Amino acid sequence: MPPPHARGYVPGMIRTLLALLAIFIAQPAFANDQTALDRALDDALATFERALPKLSSEEFGVDVAAYRDALSLQQFRSSYWGGEIGLDIEMREGATGSCRQFAAFVRIPPENGAVKLVLCPQFFSPGADALRELTVLHEMVHVVAGRDECQAMAFAAKVQMAATGAFTPVDAYWKASGCAGSRYTLP
Numbered sequence: 001m002p003p004p005h006a007r008g009y010v011p012g013m014i015r016t017l018l019a020l021l022a023i024f025i026a027q028p029a030f031a032n033d034q035t036a037l038d039r040a041l042d043d044a045l046a047t048f049e050r051a052l053p054k055l056s057s058e059e060f061g062v063d064v065a066a067y068r069d070a071l072s073l074q075q076f077r078s079s080y081w082g083g084e085i086g087l088d089i090e091m092r093e094g095a096t097g098s099c100r101q102f103a104a105f106v107r108i109p110p111e112n113g114a115v116k117l118v119l120c121p122q123f124f125s126p127g128a129d130a131l132r133e134l135t136v137l138h139e140m141v142h143v144v145a146g147r148d149e150c151q152a153m154a155f156a157a158k159v160q161m162a163a164t165g166a167f168t169p170v171d172a173y174w175k176a177s178g179c180a181g182s183r184y185t186l187p
């Protein structure tokens, strides 16, 4: 028989255990997301640096120096937006708002000197390393040069092609975005 004062003790302990468990479950997921993001940024930068010798100072209207700074320093001087712009990366846990539709998106124009890049749950899908790298290469075009989808696809494909001799096919999205009639081209 437990002493009377022990009543209520067990449920309290279960609550504590559940709270601890929630922390243990949440922690590795967040750490994995951070690792996946760091790798995607590193991979995208490595690909971009390999491509750099073959790029002009401006490609498809993208300021290549600003793009490089945005990718490597998350800070860039922009003649497009005007002035010094920071990049603020947010990892969103829920598929809410634009995350219902996209793996990642940017908030432009900049607010208070910063562009926000929101990474959605879909971005962190297991095994999507190559897609994450391409997403970073693509979104970074929006960060420095605005919202044109055809421009972002064309620039990312050019970087991949210059770095590796191949690029990720984007035919369906290229068509859906009406890029065939645009001034941008795929390699």
Ligand SMILES: [Zn+2]
Pocket: 138, 139, 142, 148, 149, 152
């Ligand atoms: Zn885009």
